[in-house]
Amino acid sequence: MMETNPSKMSVSQWMGSMACVTVMWAGLSVASAAPERFEIDTDHFSVGFLVDHIGYAQQLGQFLEGSGSFVYDPDTDELISGEVVIEADSVFTNHRRRDRHLTGGDFLDARSHSEIRFVASAWDPATGILSGDLTLLGQTHPVELQATVNKLEDYPFGHGKPTLGVSIRASINRSQWGMTYGIEQGMVGDEVALLIELEAIAE
Numbered sequence: 001m002m003e004t005n006p007s008k009m010s011v012s013q014w015m016g017s018m019a020c021v022t023v024m025w026a027g028l029s030v031a032s033a034a035p036e037r038f039e040i041d042t043d044h045f046s047v048g049f050l051v052d053h054i055g056y057a058q059q060l061g062q063f064l065e066g067s068g069s070f071v072y073d074p075d076t077d078e079l080i081s082g083e084v085v086i087e088a089d090s091v092f093t094n095h096r097r098r099d100r101h102l103t104g105g106d107f108l109d110a111r112s113h114s115e116i117r118f119v120a121s122a123w124d125p126a127t128g129i130l131s132g133d134l135t136l137l138g139q140t141h142p143v144e145l146q147a148t149v150n151k152l153e154d155y156p157f158g159h160g161k162p163t164l165g166v167s168i169r170a171s172i173n174r175s176q177w178g179m180t181y182g183i184e185q186g187m188v189g190d191e192v193a194l195l196i197e198l199e200a201i202a203e
Contacts, residue, residue, distance in 0.1 A: 035072060035073040036071070036072060036073070036074070036162070036203070037069060037070075038071075038201060038202055039069045039200060039203050040066075040067060040199070041163070041198070041200060041201050042066070045197075046198070047062060047066055047195075048196070049061050049194055050193040051174075051188060051189045051191070051192045051193070052189030052191070053189075054188075061091060061092060061093040061102075062093075063086045063091055063092070063116075064092050066084060066086040066090070067084070068084035068085060069083065069200075069203075070083070072164070074152055077123075077149075079120060079130070082119070082120035083117070084117070085116070085117050086116040086117075087115065088109075088115060088116055089108075089110040089114065113138050116135065116136050117134070118132050118133070118135075119135075120132040123147070125149075128146055128148055129144050129145070129147070130144070130145040130146075130147040131143070131145075132145070134177075136179070137178050139176075139178060145170040146168065146169045146170060148167045148168075149164065150165035150167060151165055152165075155201070159201060163200065163201050164200045165199050166196075166198050166199075166200070167197055168197075168198075169193075170194040171191055171192070172191070172194065173191055174191075174192050175190050
């Protein structure tokens, strides 16, 4: 191929070269997808927990109401931002009196602290560790969650939009947030195992 001396190029040759460069940059722009905003599908969002009950068994519970969204780049596996909010008074353990106790001052104090909030700060795809800040009972502390991205595909029916499926596991000590009821007496465990399953739809 003959080399072209820029100083000897005609105007038409120079304009042609610039057009080629412009087309190349346009192609790169199309190929590089921007981060997308995903909204958690509340119909497919489960937040469960397990906590020891006097050593006999693990009590299973759920939070029935929550929402959240995040900005994620599927091409680079980079999490830009993310937030999840759980309604404290939506706790459910299949026992009305126990649920009333859990929403009261000994535990979640839902009247004064209606929301449990997690704000993501970092995501490491290599280890699956999702870091962030958890606000509970008005106190905020850092936590690490173990997250697995199951798949990202167009939904096979209904809305048909790209949908991301994620499984999350974690363990926290509730006493770190000042929730100490029953721990010293060995009635209710301090460690709480969290189990979260979600589907999130690209907006």
